[in-house]
Amino acid sequence: MLAVKLDLPLGQGENDGNLQETKAAVRPALWGAVAEAIALAIVGFSWGGWVTVAAETLARNSAATAVVAALTPICVEKCLTMPLDADDGKEVALGLVILRIGTIS
Secondary structure, eight states, X not given: OOOOOOOSOTTOOXXXXXXXXXXXXXXXXXXXXXXXXXXXXXXXXXXXXXXXXXXXXXXXXXXXXHHHHHHHHHHHHHHHTSOTTOOSSHHHHHHHHHHHHHHHO
């Protein structure tokens, strides 16, 4: 094993000045990267169409609710206009519609 002994005290090497200059040069670059990330997030969410998972779930739920609200009157009307002699479960269907309307209101 090769061992090298330095006679310089700790912290007084010839590269210490370069290290301070490097730290000073890197600091603005890091702040620039942070500012750029924030700007990218703002632009992406406002104009880019990015959405969070919560927003996507909320949109999916509200769309499903709107579909149910739009189609319920049509289904009730069709159920009420079914012929009475047809034994295909009109009473059951009508009971489910009334039950569903009762729970929504």
